[in-house]
Amino acid sequence: RKGCAFTFSVHGRVSIKFPGVAAKVGSVIAANGPEQYQCFGRFNSFYMEMHKGGEARPVMCEFYNWYSPSPAHDIRGFAQHLMHGECFYNFTANQIFGQATSSYAMWSWEQSRWENLKKILFKARKIREYLEVPASAANVGLVASELSYMAFYPVKMFEADNVLPNRWYQQQAALWTALNQSQIPTDIIWAEALTPEKLKRYRALVLLDARIVTPPQAEIIRDWVKAGGVLIAGGSTSLCNQWAEFQEDYQMADLFGVSYGGFAGVTDPEKIDTFCLKPGGPIVFKAVSGGEPGNFRWHVHRETKPVKSLGTYTVSGNAPAFLQGVAPGTACEYDMPLGYDKVKPGTAEVLATFADNNPALTVNKVGQGLCYFWTPIYPGLSHMESGWEMEANRYDFWPNVRELLSGMVRGGLAHVKASLPVEVANVSREVEVTLRQQPEKSRMMVHLLDYDPKSAVVKGAGMTVHPPVGKTVKRIFYPDTGTDVKFIAAEGRVAANLRDFAVHDMVVVEW
Numbered sequence: 001r002k003g004c005a006f007t008f009s010v011h012g013r014v015s016i017k018f019p020g021v022a023a024k025v026g027s028v029i030a031a032n033g034p035e036q037y038q039c040f041g042r043f044n045s046f047y048m049e050m051h052k053g054g055e056a057r058p059v060m061c062e063f064y065n066w067y068s069p070s071p072a073h074d075i076r077g078f079a080q081h082l083m084h085g086e087c088f089y090n091f092t093a094n095q096i097f098g099q100a101t102s103s104y105a106m107w108s109w110e111q112s113r114w115e116n117l118k119k120i121l122f123k124a125r126k127i128r129e130y131l132e133v134p135a136s137a138a139n140v141g142l143v144a145s146e147l148s149y150m151a152f153y154p155v156k157m158f159e160a161d162n163v164l165p166n167r168w169y170q171q172q173a174a175l176w177t178a179l180n181q182s183q184i185p186t187d188i189i190w191a192e193a194l195t196p197e198k199l200k201r202y203r204a205l206v207l208l209d210a211r212i213v214t215p216p217q218a219e220i221i222r223d224w225v226k227a228g229g230v231l232i233a234g235g236s237t238s239l240c241n242q243w244a245e246f247q248e249d250y251q252m253a254d255l256f257g258v259s260y261g262g263f264a265g266v267t268d269p270e271k272i273d274t275f276c277l278k279p280g281g282p283i284v285f286k287a288v289s290g291g292e293p294g295n296f297r298w299h300v301h302r303e304t305k306p307v308k309s310l311g312t313y314t315v316s317g318n319a320p321a322f323l324q325g326v327a328p329g330t331a332c333e334y335d336m337p338l339g340y341d342k343v344k345p346g347t348a349e350v351l352a353t354f355a356d357n358n359p360a361l362t363v364n365k366v367g368q369g370l371c372y373f374w375t376p377i378y379p380g381l382s383h384m385e386s387g388w389e390m391e392a393n394r395y396d397f398w399p400n401v402r403e404l405l406s407g408m409v410r411g412g413l414a415h416v417k418a419s420l421p422v423e424v425a426n427v428s429r430e431v432e433v434t435l436r437q438q439p440e441k442s443r444m445m446v447h448l449l450d451y452d453p454k455s456a457v458v459k460g461a462g463m464t465v466h467p468p469v470g471k472t473v474k475r476i477f478y479p480d481t482g483t484d485v486k487f488i489a490a491e492g493r494v495a496a497n498l499r500d501f502a503v504h505d506m507v508v509v510e511w
Helices: 021-027 042-052 071-085 103-108 112-126 146-152 167-181 215-226 401-415
Strands: 007-011 031-035 140-144 187-190 204-207 230-234 258-264 275-277 284-286 310-315 331-335 340-345 349-354 359-366 369-374 383-386 394-397 422-425 431-438 443-450 462-465 475-478 487-490 493-497 504-510
Touching: 021 042, 021 146, 031 042, 042 071, 042 167, 042 187, 071 112, 071 443, 071 504, 140 167, 146 167, 167 394, 167 401, 167 431, 204 215, 204 401, 215 230, 215 359, 215 369, 230 401, 258 359, 310 359, 331 401, 340 349, 340 359, 369 401, 422 431, 422 443
Parallel strands: 007 031, 140 187, 140 204, 204 230, 230 369
Antiparallel strands: 258 340, 275 284, 310 331, 310 349, 349 359, 359 369, 383 394, 422 462, 431 443, 443 504, 462 493, 475 504, 487 493
């Protein structure tokens, strides 16, 4: 195989066709080559990480610059290639040449694109040894269930329905973005590829929209939580058997510490102003509340915020012990027609309730670990979307939704005496932190990417590093210039101030 590579390109809407394939194909072929129809955006990063599956593997994600809104979007897309794919792959390369060359180029060719690409490629050449298919250094994972997707969100190639992301993609991308916006580095891993060995790398997992969790998967997760893991599960998780048949209770009820009590939503159409989009139509229609699988598939319109459909749940007084940075009385917004699970707490403690006193969030201590259960079925869809190319480029989460998810991750980690490997402060929500590592060279690479195309420079960022057990920080430096970063060590961590940067930066931490 020397000098030969096998890659595979698949359309963004139909990357999941058979349970287990997307989870394992990257271990079989030389490079995944998923096709994504926009030049830059949160979904692009989500999509590349989804095909990495938490493994050290290249992803040749095919971006499209003919849709690019501006040069500021172009250069960020090129930086995304470098940061998430460790390579560069672009549809119809004449879109980035210095001269217009074809009918494609006449659509959206922009002369500045070539200079912006050169900036990123020259940068990649300087730091190439740190880009050579490194492993992830994240200890938080977003778990995606292929089997749940196939059972409830099937899509056929080229049918009109696949023009917009269905609700599964919409929710998963939103959850990953919410974690990004809180500067929580997160892998996307597949339920179908879980092993005890793989889970040892993670201290916190987010498992939402996984109606089907097979018995072997459940047992692996159960053992992991008992050993000190933090699980954040959500409404409907493990409620179905592997044939997509709804059961009387969750398969993982013992882990959640609650039992299922039915679906809660809004059935009166006059009280619903949440709309869904179904190309091939009717194009736009009111959301249908209920547990029937046909209600789950269609894209939820998120450019208009509902008023009549909007509900809230409130954090209780005992929450601070488990929700870092979330105060008692904090109100979180939710779209009520999308529904939530009514649950009866057993061993779990209630951390937040809806107006009708039904639990919205619980926490259960299991062995040395912790399990949160977030009863809304689509909490990630509590946001507004804008800046569309093929996907939304901007996500504005409703009050306290993103903060609650961050509070669970950070509070759970603190409870099990763990922490994020790196914490970056004094940056906007548009700055993403991605962690890579080369253990054989005793180093970790910290990528910073500014998603805001209106931002000229990121100033004043600070970084705290929590070394792995048994390691101490030897050196922190910028690999493109070789410049050392001064740091202060205290109580098992080191702190450093980072230089100002535009678009993208990388800092290396050596043990």
